[in-house]
Amino acid sequence: MMALGMFVGLLALILINVPIAVALGAVAMAAMVWHGGMESLLGAAITMFNGATSFPLLAIPLFVLAGAIMNSSSLSRRLIAFASALFGFIKGGLAMVNIGTSLFFAEISGSAVADVAAMGSILVPAMKKKGYPKEFAAAVTSSSATLAIIIPPSIPMILYAVMAEASVVQLFVAGIIPGVLGGGGMMALAYWYARRYNYPVEEVFSWQRVRATFKDAAWAFLLPMIILGGIFGGVVTATEGAALAVLAALFIGGVIYRELNFKHLYESMVEGSIQTAVVMLLVASSALLGHLLTEQQMPQQLAAWIASLTDNKWAVLAILNIFFLVAGLFLHSAAAIILVVPIVMPLVKAVGIDPVHFGLIVTLNLGIGQQTPPVASVLATACSIAKADMWKVTRVNLPFIGVLMALLLLVTYVPAVPMFLVDVFYR
Template sequence: MSSLLIFIGLLLVLLVLRVPIFISLAMSAMGLGVIKFDDPYLAFVVQKMFSGADNLTLMAIPLFMLTGDLMNNGGMSKRLIDFSNCCVGWIRGGLGFVTVMTCCFLAAILGSSSACAAIVAAILIPAMVKRGYDLEFAGALTAASGGIGPIIPPSATALIYAVAASQSVKELFIAGYVPGVMIAAGFMLYTYYVARKKGYPAEPKPTVKSFFTALKSAIIPLMLPIIIMGGIVSGIFTATESAVVAVLYCVFVSVFLYKEIKVKDLPKSLMNSAKMSCIVLAVMTTANFLGYIMTLSQIPQATTAAITSFTESPIVFLLMINVILIFAGMFLDAACAIVILVPVLLPAALALGVDPVFFGVMMTVNLMIGVLTPPVGLNLYVVSSISDINILRLSKAVLPFIFIMIVVLLIMVFFPQTVTFLL
C-alpha cells in the first residue's frame, strides 16, 4: 500500500499546483517508477503512452463528439426539444419534463454530460424562467439531467472504461439503459412534486395535428440512436464503426436535408471536436503507462489483499467503493477517475465476484455525481456560465437530484440484476 500512497501523494501535489491532469498522471507514474525501480523501466514511457492511444475503440470518442457538434449546429437538437414538448409538456411542470426527456434523447447520441447540459440550458432555462420557474431549480434540473448523457449509450465514459478494463463496449452500452431510465424517472417525479408545490404551469395540450407535425420533424434525429444501437446490438458494425455512421448521417441531414450547416462550416466542427478529443486521448495515453507502473509495483494485488482481508461481502465492498468514487468525483472528471481507479479497484471487484460490466456502469453512474459537485462540477459551471446563476445557489439547488442518483446507486448495489438482466 505504500506504493499507492506515494502515487496519490505525488498526484495530489501536482494537481494542487494546477499541472494539467495528463501531465500530472505521467509525472506521478514516472516518480513512482524512479522511487520503486531502476531507470531502465522509464525507457518504456513513450512506448507505453503510444500503445495507450493505439486502440480502435478510442476512435469512437472524437467521432461521437463530432456527431454532437453537428447535431447542435444542424438544428436536430431544436427539433427534439419541440417533440419532447408535445409528448410531456402538457403535464404540470411540463417544461421540466421536457428538459429531462430532451436530455435522454440527446444522451442517446451525444454521450457527453456537459454538451447535453449546454445545449438544453441555452434553450429551456430561459423558457422555464419565463413561465415562472425558479431560476435555481431550472438550472439544477438542467445540470443534473445532463448527467444522464454518459449513462445512456453511446457513452464516451463507457468507452474509456471498456478500454481500461478490457470489457465489451456492446455490453456496457446495453447495461446503461436501465440506470439511465431510473434516474430520468426519479428526476421527473421530483419535478412533478416541486411543480405541484410551487404551482409551475403545464403547457397547452398539443393537437393531434401538431403532435404528428413535431414527430415528423423529429423522426430523422430520433432514428440516429436506433441506427447506432441497432447496428451494434445486431453485430452489423462495431462501436467505432457506428460512430462513423453517426457522423455521416448527421452531415447528410444537417448539410443536405435541413441545410442549416454549409459545407464551408464543416472544418470548424472538425476542429472543435478535435480539441475536445485531445483532452480525453491525452489522458488515455498517460493512463496506459500508469497502469504499467502500477502493475510492476503490485499496487492492484496489494489493494485486493487489503480489501479482501477487511471484507468478503460484495455489497460491503461496493458500498465502500461508492464512497471512494463520490469523493474522487469531487476532484477528478470521470475519464481521469476511471483511468486512475480501474487498475486499482477492478482486480478486487473480480476477486469478490463482482461482474465487471456491472462495476463499469456503477462507476459511470457514481462519477456523474461528480459533474454536480464542486470543486470540479463541470455541469454546474456550464449551466452557471450560460444562465448567469450563482454557483453556490446552484450547488444547493442540485442536492435533491444528487440524492436521487444516490438512491439509484443503492438500488444497483443491492439488486445488481437491474443492470445485468438485459445482457
C-alpha cells in the same frame, strides 16, 4: 511508501491547477526514475503511444463529432419542439421537456457536458423567461444531462470498457433500463416542484402539434435507431457504429435538413478535436502510471488488503461506492476511470463482481460526481449558462442528486435492473 508519495505528489499538482493529464504523467515519470533510474524512461513514449491507440477508443472522437454535427443542424430545436408537444400540457412541463430532451440527446452525444451546452443554451433562458428560478433551471439541466453518461452511447462507458477489458456493447445495453428509470424519477420530482411552487403549464395538448413536431424531427429519431440497432444487433462494433453516426449526421444535417455548411462542420471538427485531445492525453499519461503500478503489483496489494477486511462482495461494493463517490468530488469522470479502474479490477474479479455490472456502478458514481462541488464539471457548465451561483444551485439540486443516489443503490444491490437486458440478449 512509494504509493503514498505518488498520491501526495498528484494531489499537490492538482491543487495548484496543473492539468490532471500532465500531473499524472509527471508523477508516473518521477516514480519510474525513483524506482528504476533514468534508464526506465527509455520506453516511456512507446508505453504512452500504445496506451492511446486502442481500437475501441476511436469511438470517442467519432461520437463527439456526430453529436456536434447534429447540434449544428438544429437538432436541439427540433427535439425541444417535439418534447414540448408531448409534455408541455403538464404543470411544470418545460422542466420535463428539459429532462426528456436530455434523455434523447444522450443517445447521440454520449457526453454530459455536450448535453448541457447544447440543451442548456436554449432551455435555461426559456425556463427563466417563463418564470422558473434560474437555480432550478440550472439544477434540472445539470442533473438530467448526467443521464447522458448512463444511456448509450456513453463515452465514460467506452473508457471503462477499455480499462477493464469489458464488452462495450453489453455496457451500453446495461445502461438502458437505469437511464429510463432515472429520467422517470427526475420527471416525477420536477412535477412535485411544479405543484409546490405553481410553475406554469406551457401549452394545451394537441395531437396535431405532436404529429407535426415528430415529422419535423423524424430523421433525428432515426439516427440513434440505426446506430444502436446496428450495435445491439451485432451488425457493427461500437467503434464502427460511431463512424456510422458521423456519416448519418453528415447526411441528415447536410442533405435532409440542409442546415449544415462548411463553417458549422469546421466548428464541429474543432470541438471534437479538443475534447478528444483532452481524453487521449489522459489515456496516454495513465498508461505510464498503469505500467508502473502493474510492475509494483499495487492493484493486487490493494485487493489483498480489502479482501482481508471482508470477502463479501456486497460489502466490497459498498466500500468501492464510497471510494468512487469521493474520487468524483475531485476528479473528472475520464480521469477517475483511467486512474482508478485498473487498480480496483483485480479486487472486483476476486470477489465475483460482474465487470459489466461494476461498469454501470462506476459510471453512476462518477455521474453523481459531475453534480457535486468542488469539481462538478457539468454543474459548473449549467451554472455558467444560467448565470447562477454554484452553491445556491447545489442546494436546489440536492433532491435531484438524491434521485441519482437512489438509482445507484438500486443498480448496486439489485443487479437484475442493469443486467436484465444483458442476460436476455447476450448470455
